[in-house]
Amino acid sequence: MLTTERLVLRPWEPADRDRAFDLYSQWEVARWLGREPRALAEPAEADEIIARFHSRCTADGRYGVWAVEVRETGVIAGTLLLIPIPDGNGEIEIGWHFHPDSWGHGYATEAAAAIRDRAFADGLTELYAVVRPDNTRSTAVCHRLGMTPLGRTDRWYGTELEAFHLTRQGRGRTARSGRHPTARSRRRTTTCT
Numbered sequence: 001m002l003t004t005e006r007l008v009l010r011p012w013e014p015a016d017r018d019r020a021f022d023l024y025s026q027w028e029v030a031r032w033l034g035r036e037p038r039a040l041a042e043p044a045e046a047d048e049i050i051a052r053f054h055s056r057c058t059a060d061g062r063y064g065v066w067a068v069e070v071r072e073t074g075v076i077a078g079t080l081l082l083i084p085i086p087d088g089n090g091e092i093e094i095g096w097h098f099h100p101d102s103w104g105h106g107y108a109t110e111a112a113a114a115i116r117d118r119a120f121a122d123g124l125t126e127l128y129a130v131v132r133p134d135n136t137r138s139t140a141v142c143h144r145l146g147m148t149p150l151g152r153t154d155r156w157y158g159t160e161l162e163a164f165h166l167t168r169q170g171r172g173r174t175a176r177s178g179r180h181p182t183a184r185s186r187r188r189t190t191t192c193t
Contacts, residue, residue, distance in 0.1 A: 021046035077102035130161040
């Protein structure tokens with residue numbers, strides 16, 4: 001568990017099913033996710049998402065997909081992730097998905113900054129974010145985190161995305177000649193049970 005001034009980052013739990021369904025059944029959220037975006041249609045699908053989130057969690061807590069809970073209300077505002085990019089070369093992705101009722105409060109930036117800081121304190125040297133083109137809200141979070149845009153790539157997730165990069169020293173890598181960066185981050189694959 002990680003806390004910030006206003007938020008608690010904790011594992012998603014089966015009891016969070018209704019909020020997970022509410023979050024991921026919103027087209028305003030789902031339209032930015034996955035190769036072929038799709039909003040959840042049935043509450044049982046939320047159980048599968050929560051199980052998938054648990055499978056992305058490492059035993060040491062270094063990587064994972066966490067619920068972001070507002071301390072004052074106990075409402076889950078969204079999801080924050082720090083994971084090795086699937087089918088990558090060890091690149092570590094930071095990402096977020098927030099419910100529309102929690103937009104505009106700075107929660108995504110606050111949660112992502114806390115995870116960014118912890119990741120660098122734990123020894124990571126760089127982070128990446130990938131954002132669908134035209135997702136101006138997530139692009140703004142990347143900029144607030146100090147990330148450098150690398151341009152568009154279809155290298156990850158099987159679709160064209162805007163890539164962003166940040167090093168522990170606070171400087172993003174520049175893309176050269178349309179080539180995309182290779183990872184130097186350490187990767188751990190132990191999963192929570």
